[in-house]
Amino acid sequence: MTDSDILVEVRDLKVHFPIKRGVLFDRTVGHVKAVDGVDLSIRRGQTYGLVGESGCGKSTLGRALLQLTPPTAGEVSFDGVELTKLASGKLRTMRRRMQMIFQDPMSSLDPRQNVESILTEGLQTHGIGGDRDGRRKIIAETLDKVGLPRWALSRYPHEFSGGQRQRIGIARALVLGPELIVADEPVSALDVSIQAQVVNLLDELQDNLGLTYLVIAHDLAVVRHISDTVGVMYLGALVEEAPSDRLYTEPLHPYTRALMSAVPVPDPDVEDRRERILLAGDLPSPANPPAGCRFHTRCPWAQPTRCADERPVLREIGASRVACHWAEQIASGELRPHKVSAEIIRPAGEGEEPGVVSAPSEPGSFV
């Protein structure tokens, strides 16, 4: 892997939001550590999926990567250019090469702008396409790419259905000819039948235009479907990063395992047979994250030593990177989950069947 292979490199990125109190003097009483030390790299032409529950900092990470939210510390380099230290004018020209698709197309499109105006705005800002006719041509091509009819140009966002609105959002990102697209929950506001259309569209665009994606989503099935590499976030940090298939067949971090077992699969046979790891309680507050491993308060495999006082770093195990002190022992079955902090629900009548759906030689595993 050469350096030019990597389009985006993030090193030790931190985004902290101050918590302010007081009327006269805005005292800062603490920080919400939305993103707290993330390293990742995205290879050109590939899709990096970022999953995690709400409040884990995945959206903030996406925004910080594009410098929409200024990072507190750390470095983001895009195609070799360090973005965090870039002057605002230079940054603006860089923005042409990295665009964003937002979750809710209704609230991210101006209801008073028609589609043509929405698509022209970016072109004008960056001075692309020369005159009006040139811009029209680019816009028409973009509409074709995302599968919108030409008559859409004079219409307003409210005249479209949810799926079409999301296509407008994608067209707005594409019109500038970007290399990187950060898609923040691109399909979660859509119905399942429409979701599939948009997911396929994103796939097609990547094949045709060689785009690089950072897809942020809470839906693991969607992320698995479109990503080459998946990163799992918990409380502002990556807990595991692995090639998509590997992450799903061999999740190493306890949180990934729990997350995976919680996703419902539309197949009664799988649903009846698999073992669920139910996590106890809720996500701790990112303003006051637990010391040591952030997951140890909910971890079914938490050990009395190390977990509570030593924060694990991402280390490589096989093709994965995992932030867990005991990943190998858990994978080999040497450590068993205890029932104190979480309950393992085994479906009744499971008998000897788990081997059918479990990964090989892993007693505590599941689909």
Next chain:
Amino acid sequence: MALLEVDDLSVTFARRGQRTVRAVDGVSFSVDAGDVVGLVGESGCGKSVTSLAIMGLLPKQPGLRVGGKAMFDGTDLLQLDDRSRRDIRGRDIAMIFQDPLSSLNPVVPIGLQVTEVLTRHRGMKGDAAAKEAAELLDRVGIPDPKRRLKEYPHQLSGGMRQRALIAMAVACQPRLLIADEPTTALDVTIQAQILELLKDLVRGSGTALVMITHDLGVVAGMCDTVNVLYGGRVVETARRRPLFREPRHPYTVGLLASVPRLDAGRGERLNPIPGSVRDLLPWPEGCAFAPRCTRRVDACVGEPPDLVLTHDGRSYRCINPAPLPGIVPTTAAASPTAAASSIAAAESADTADGDGPAPVIGAEALDAGTPAGGPVPAPREEEKS
């Protein structure tokens, strides 16, 4: 006899100067005691309005018309006056809503909201009610229930709020529980907790549960019987396993094919349903799904397809249903003339047995031979038991 029997329920919203909206257009389903019944569909298919109509919670406005019947244990819920409806609601039938933050009163402590139900229906007061409320919260897995009783909804996390809502719903041990997208607003790990809780409550008490959701995964894990709704009508009803193994209605087939699955590989293209829910044909003019259907034949437009009953309580509303997997369509698939003739044959067979649950083996064999009228994805069969 079924606990709840919804028969030909229809809800229309009319407004002066605007087109009348038929939100629910002849929905029929039944719920047996202790059963978990799913209502599945995309937004706008009428699943929530159905539940609100049953509960009598639709806003009373001019132009609202509710038709049909909803027999609950011998009484028609739709004919009740407000007073007797209030007696049933909360005691015999309870509901859990999607967004717990907007369905809990933000300025009333949790404890008061839970005891309100107890006071109204079980006549409990003061300490007894508070004690019972604490026990309820404990039962739904809220730690430190005594303290939580004094807290306000905003002090609870999303999962806790949903638990509190469930506690209120099960306070009077209702015989029927209607859950409208109970986990849609929650994260997956919390969703798993809540679903497990609901399963336990239903299993332990014999309460029947109507589960309204758009998530086929949730359905696969919970429901005994599934009703798939489209355009305000039930288009397919089946027990859980047959539905997922051999979906018959093209809409069900399409839904299953368009869901990305956690246990499927990367790079597999999804098979989305073309068009959007807006491309709807009004039922009287034919099958509402026809504009998006890949198995459409000419007979789909004109008049609404009849409900076809087959064995084991299965029914679907389609004249050209997806073939049963396992029976491989013949090679005639390539020839369009053969296709047309066999479709006609299947169609006549289907309309013939549409009158009752009469012999269907012949019809099934026939339409199994029917070549696919388009690129209909075969139902997934990866995980066979």
